[in-house]
Amino acid sequence: MPETMAEEPVSNGFMQNPVPGSNNPPVAKRKRNLPGTPGKFLCEICGKGFQRDQNLQLHRRGHNLPWKLKQRTTKEVRKRVYVCPEKTCVHHHPSRALGDLTGIKKHFYRKHGEKKWKCEKCSKRYAVQSDWKAHSKTCGTREYKCDCGTLFSRRDSFITHRAFCDALAEETARVNAASSMHSLATTNFSYQLMGNPLDTGMPQHFPSIFKTISSNDETIDQTRRGFSLWMGQAPQGHDSIGKSLQEIQQFGSLNSGSMYSDPLVSTSNPPASDYQLNWVFGNKVSSGNAEDQLTSTSLPLNNNVKENGTQLVSIPSLFSTQHQSQQTPSFSMSATALLQKAAQIGATSTDTSFLGSFGTKCNNSQIQDGSKYSDLYVSNTQTTTLGRDMENSANDISTLNQLQMYPAKR
Amino acid sequence: MKLSSAKISKESKGTSPSHGGHHKNSFHSKRQSHHSILPLQPVDQLEQWSSVAVDMYNNSSSNNNDNNHHHYQPQTSHTSTSRSSDYSAGGDGDPSATGNKWASRLLKECARAIFDKDSSKIHHLLWMLNELASPYGDCEQKLASYFLQALFCKATESGQRCFKTLTLVAEKSHCFDSARKLILKFQEVSPWTTFGHVAANGAILEALDGEPKLHIIDISNTLCTQWPTLLEALATRNDDTPHLKLTVVVTANIVRSVMKEISQRMEKFARLMGVPFEFNVISGLNHLGQLTKEALGVVEDEAVAVNCMGALRRVPVEGRAAVIGMFRSLGPKVVTVVEEEADFSSTRYDFVKCFEECLRFYTVYFEMLEESFTPTSNEKLMLERECSRGIVRVLACDDDQDNEGERERRERGSQWSERLKEAFSSVGFSDDVVDDVKALLKRYKPGWALAQPYQNETGLYLTWKEEPVVWVSAWKP
Numbered sequence: 001m002p003e004t005m006a007e008e009p010v011s012n013g014f015m016q017n018p019v020p021g022s023n024n025p026p027v028a029k030r031k032r033n034l035p036g037t038p039g040k041f042l043c044e045i046c047g048k049g050f051q052r053d054q055n056l057q058l059h060r061r062g063h064n065l066p067w068k069l070k071q072r073t074t075k076e077v078r079k080r081v082y083v084c085p086e087k088t089c090v091h092h093h094p095s096r097a098l099g100d101l102t103g104i105k106k107h108f109y110r111k112h113g114e115k116k117w118k119c120e121k122c123s124k125r126y127a128v129q130s131d132w133k134a135h136s137k138t139c140g141t142r143e144y145k146c147d148c149g150t151l152f153s154r155r156d157s158f159i160t161h162r163a164f165c166d167a168l169a170e171e172t173a174r175v176n177a178a179s180s181m182h183s184l185a186t187t188n189f190s191y192q193l194m195g196n197p198l199d200t201g202m203p204q205h206f207p208s209i210f211k212t213i214s215s216n217d218e219t220i221d222q223t224r225r226g227f228s229l230w231m232g233q234a235p236q237g238h239d240s241i242g243k244s245l246q247e248i249q250q251f252g253s254l255n256s257g258s259m260y261s262d263p264l265v266s267t268s269n270p271p272a273s274d275y276q277l278n279w280v281f282g283n284k285v286s287s288g289n290a291e292d293q294l295t296s297t298s299l300p301l302n303n304n305v306k307e308n309g310t311q312l313v314s315i316p317s318l319f320s321t322q323h324q325s326q327q328t329p330s331f332s333m334s335a336t337a338l339l340q341k342a343a344q345i346g347a348t349s350t351d352t353s354f355l356g357s358f359g360t361k362c363n364n365s366q367i368q369d370g371s372k373y374s375d376l377y378v379s380n381t382q383t384t385t386l387g388r389d390m391e392n393s394a395n396d397i398s399t400l401n402q403l404q405m406y407p408a409k410r
Numbered sequence: 411m412k413l414s415s416a417k418i419s420k421e422s423k424g425t426s427p428s429h430g431g432h433h434k435n436s437f438h439s440k441r442q443s444h445h446s447i448l449p450l451q452p453v454d455q456l457e458q459w460s461s462v463a464v465d466m467y468n469n470s471s472s473n474n475n476d477n478n479h480h481h482y483q484p485q486t487s488h489t490s491t492s493r494s495s496d497y498s499a500g501g502d503g504d505p506s507a508t509g510n511k512w513a514s515r516l517l518k519e520c521a522r523a524i525f526d527k528d529s530s531k532i533h534h535l536l537w538m539l540n541e542l543a544s545p546y547g548d549c550e551q552k553l554a555s556y557f558l559q560a561l562f563c564k565a566t567e568s569g570q571r572c573f574k575t576l577t578l579v580a581e582k583s584h585c586f587d588s589a590r591k592l593i594l595k596f597q598e599v600s601p602w603t604t605f606g607h608v609a610a611n612g613a614i615l616e617a618l619d620g621e622p623k624l625h626i627i628d629i630s631n632t633l634c635t636q637w638p639t640l641l642e643a644l645a646t647r648n649d650d651t652p653h654l655k656l657t658v659v660v661t662a663n664i665v666r667s668v669m670k671e672i673s674q675r676m677e678k679f680a681r682l683m684g685v686p687f688e689f690n691v692i693s694g695l696n697h698l699g700q701l702t703k704e705a706l707g708v709v710e711d712e713a714v715a716v717n718c719m720g721a722l723r724r725v726p727v728e729g730r731a732a733v734i735g736m737f738r739s740l741g742p743k744v745v746t747v748v749e750e751e752a753d754f755s756s757t758r759y760d761f762v763k764c765f766e767e768c769l770r771f772y773t774v775y776f777e778m779l780e781e782s783f784t785p786t787s788n789e790k791l792m793l794e795r796e797c798s799r800g801i802v803r804v805l806a807c808d809d810d811q812d813n814e815g816e817r818e819r820r821e822r823g824s825q826w827s828e829r830l831k832e833a834f835s836s837v838g839f840s841d842d843v844v845d846d847v848k849a850l851l852k853r854y855k856p857g858w859a860l861a862q863p864y865q866n867e868t869g870l871y872l873t874w875k876e877e878p879v880v881w882v883s884a885w886k887p
Contacts, residue, residue, distance in 0.1 A: 123842070123849040154853055156608075156639050157598055163638035163679040164590050164672075 052100050053079075086112045106130070122155065512542070513550040514769055517557045521765040524565050532565055545794065549776050556798045557769060560805040564761075569806025576799045586671040588792075593633055595789040600782040601854050605872040606719060606748030606882045607636040608850050612843030613884035614715045615643055617744035621713035622652050627706055627740070629659040629698065630719030634672050638679060645683040653686040657706055660693040661724050669693065698725050698733045703740055714742040720749060723820045727755055730829055738833040738887060745834060745885040751871065751878045752820040754804050761805075768804055771820075772797060778874050782855065823881030827868050834885035836868035844870070 039049035041056040045063050050056040081097035082104035090096055091107060098104045106128050115125035117132035121139045126132040143151050144158035147167035152158035162168060520535035536558065543554035563569040597604050618624050624644075628634070637656065645651055656676070660669060669691045680687030690707060698721070708714055716737050725733050737745055752771035757764035776794065783790035800818050827836070839847075844860070847870065851858045861871040861878060869883030 118845065121849060121852065123845045125842075156604075156850070157594075159642050160597065160635055160638045161594060163641075164594065164635075164675050168675065168678055168682070 052103075054099060084108055084112075511550065513539075513554040513557075514773065516542075517554065517561065517769060518762075518766060520561050521762050524561060525761050536562060536565070545791075549773070549780050552794060553769070553773060553776055556772070556794070556801050557805075559798060560802045563802055563806035569802055569808075573799060573802050573807055576802065580796070580799065581667070584667065586668040589633060589668050592789050592792055593635055595783075595787075596793060597635060599854070600778065601851055601858055601872065602778070602880060603632060603635070603719075604850060605847065605880055607632070607639070608847050609839060609843060609870055609882040610717055610719070610746035610748060610884070611636065611640045611643070612846055613744055613746050613837065613839060614717065615640065615647075616840060616843070617837070617884075617886070618652075618713050618715055621743075622650075623655070623712040624652050624715070625655045625657065625708060625712040626715045626717060627657050627659065627708075627742075628717045628719070629661070629721035630717065631660065631662045632719050633668065634658065634676055636717070636719065637676065641680055641683050641685050641687075645685050651685050653688075654680070655688040655690070655707070655712065657690045657692060659695065659698070659701065659706075659721075660691060661695065661698070661721065697729065699729050699736060701736060706740070708740055714740055716740065716742045716745040718745070718747045722747060722826065723749060723818050726817060727758070727819055731832065734829055734833050741887070743886065744837065745830075746882070747826060747830065747869075747885065748880065748882045749823065749826055750820055751822055751881050753822050753825065755819040755821045755825065758819060765805060768801065772801065774874060774877055774879060778879070781857070823863070823869055823871065823878075823883065824867055826881070827883065830883070830885055834887055837884040837886050838868075839870060839884065 039051040039056075041050045041053050042048070043050075043056060043059055043063075045060070045065075048059060050059065079099070080101075081094070081099055082101055083094060083097045084091035084104060084107060086092060086108065089111065091098060091104070098107065109127040110131070113127040115127045117126040117129055118124070119126075119132065119135055119139050121136075124135065124139075126135065140153065143153055144155060145151050146158065146162055146165055148165050150161065150165075152161065516535055516539055520532065520539065523531040523535060539554050539558045539561075542551065543558050544551045545555045546552075547555075559572070560569070563572045593603075596602070614626065626637075628636070630636070634656075641654070644654060658669065658672075673689045673691060676689055677687060680689075692701070692705065695701065722730060722733070750771070753767055754764055757767055775797070779790050779793055804818060830836075844862075847860055851860060851872075857875050859873045859876075861873045863869060863871060869881050871878040872880040872882075
């Protein structure tokens, strides 16, 4: 572009500072391109007028002109272009000048100006009033949809949900599969191996997954290397799992009310539970262990056989649903995604062995699906034992000695 | 005789509004004798208490206006104006004590009885409370239930054991999914936690603006729900996104078990956002004072922010100054502190005062939960249950028994300020951050507001129905 054309400084009428809140009373909107006031740039095909050249060009594209006619028919008139007055800005140079005054004004405010306009709902700030207006129209109306299907009207709750959503695992795996595969694989490995979660617990169906991804060359080396550890232990794991499944059947519901009645009964429950845990987990857990392994186990501690029929059914079904959720997408997911899924299954049981994950998952289903049921169950036991035990223990307390007046009341 | 004089004065006013026939008359004479119960008269004591209990029970279950025993009636009756003047309540001259708040009255009486070691009264009141309390009822019933448990433990000196059992139970039923669901739902319906998050994030972002390497030390049990929005802000606001190292110090045992899952999620999310990210967890500490610069992994070239979300209250009262000094030694650019507004610390040697403050705070909390969640919400129930441990711990356990950091001697914002002023100077929140917080509060149900403190005080308060409940502040060395 010839230098002479671009020397126009942007100074005329440019410094009208918008005053925030000056919207009252609202200014009457100026209609553009009405029949009485057509724009300067006219389309030669249909005669429509436009305020700006670029809008005209966009419009002309819609007419599907043959190539020759796509060029401008009239000779290029010398036009004013505008540069940004800010010297450090890219658009200060004539080669990056913009075509219209309004555009350069907006650019200047957006990039170099103070953001005087603020959205009330979300407190986002804008330097240009029209941007602010446009945003206000859509703010709060936009709905954010997570991959898991949940809709949000608020951006912050959407973001927070997204960070913890289960659907995140698949997406990032797909997105990052090619580029950061190596780092993903190694971090996951080190992560799992450090926490030694899978010493005893690798069930047999895992190796079958790796058969399906044999087509993927590069990943296989890494996965095979790491999983050989796991696969090597699969046989022993299977045995212990079979045995432990039987043992689980003997335990009752997790949320049994007897736990709540404990404060009033002076039995020594905790030591007994340690013993039972030892028995179930083999040598893994030592009694009185205050570390992660104990605290995160979710197997029930008491031996009261409050047989909860649904509990038994849920164990194998949970197991199989995990299994299925791994199998069905395996053909479309990458190796790292599968790795992560596998890691998740181990990780949700935190530090304990695979058995711990049984209990955790069972508990989940109880809480989420049968929540009403389990709560009611707990409540009945709790209130009645509380009442009853109050009487009993009240009798035991030596300081309260006017007891003989009350027993008949109950 | 005192009893008869009370009767006379009552009848002369004749204000009992519901003339529900003979019911009133038949009970009325008996009711008169009850005016002077407190303090208890030795004579007819049992009959008075038992009939009162029956009245209350009938009232709360039948919800009936006609049986107008207006002292104990659950719903407010606007017509019984003579109530307060007659019912001197033996020193508990609280003119606003309506029949609505039966739980708080009974509970306070019981606390006093325990302090006075009046065993018969203790027994009566515990029995009455047990009859009326339920963790599945309305607010009064719930408060009665949880505080009854604490009072019982205090009377029988079994607080320690009860606390341990409650903790064990909670840990057993705790897993990532349930914890996540609970905390996210709570944040969706109430700004109780998000208020602190938004304000603290704003202060942190401003203090660390322009730094290329950030290290945030998060001492909280929020399961990292504070950080996704901060990560997003870091990713979108700058052209060059800084590197963020997040070190989470976990104090509650319950939270520890889910941190592995949390860290995986956070790392994935940071990758998604495109923020270079490093995540570490420190757990198993008995005492925050054990932290050191090396243990936290603080290196020289990074800009440090310390974020304490309900963490300082878990430090034993005597050790708080040392912990604050330890923060100072880390050389942070900003320290953000969020705490709940209650004082269980200066009252810790006065059981009755501490009890009353505890009851006040949890009443506000429970009412807030009641109004924020749906009536049958499971999450609300779980949050209420979580309180039971705290209540037992504060009221029924001795401080000198060494426990794993679950002590929760809360202090008010003004008290924390006094402590923090020893090592830091306060930083005000910028207008932008205040606007962000206001915009946040607008997204919730009405009742919430932001209060900026008086001259000498620092920080911001979240208020629920004009009552300050959460305090947030920012500090620099």
